[in-house]
Amino acid sequence: MRGTLVATGVVVVIALGYVLxxxxxxxxxxxxxxxxxHHRSKRNPKLSRPCRWCRSTGKRLRIGRRAWNRVRRVQRDA
Ligand SMILES: [Zn+2]
Structure with missing residues (x-):
């Protein structure tokens, strides 16, 4: 019982830390x-092309933030 409580607490703390x-x-x-x-071709390392994954920004929205944006959008549309 106590172990379950501690485990739940740890999960909550980790989730809060991730959200923060x-x-x-x-x-x-x-x-x-x-x-x-930009990323380099494996066959020809001299060849560099814009990254498609980040649309050549070098940054990606984190999964947690993307989920949050989706929740906000659903709330706004409702
Ligand atoms: Zn990229």
Missing amino acids: SCIIRPFRDCWVCDGKA
Whole structure:
């Protein structure tokens, strides 16, 4: 019983920390291009092309923030 309570508390704290971090830093570096907005072809390393995943911004909206934006949009449209 006590273990369950502690586990729930830990999960809540982690979730709150994640939510806070999404508010403080909604963007993270793109995992495809490492935030460089361009990525190099594996066959020809000299060739660099704009990253499609981040639309050559080098930043991606975090999953938590994207979910939050979706919730806000649904609330606004209702
Ligand atoms: Zn990228």
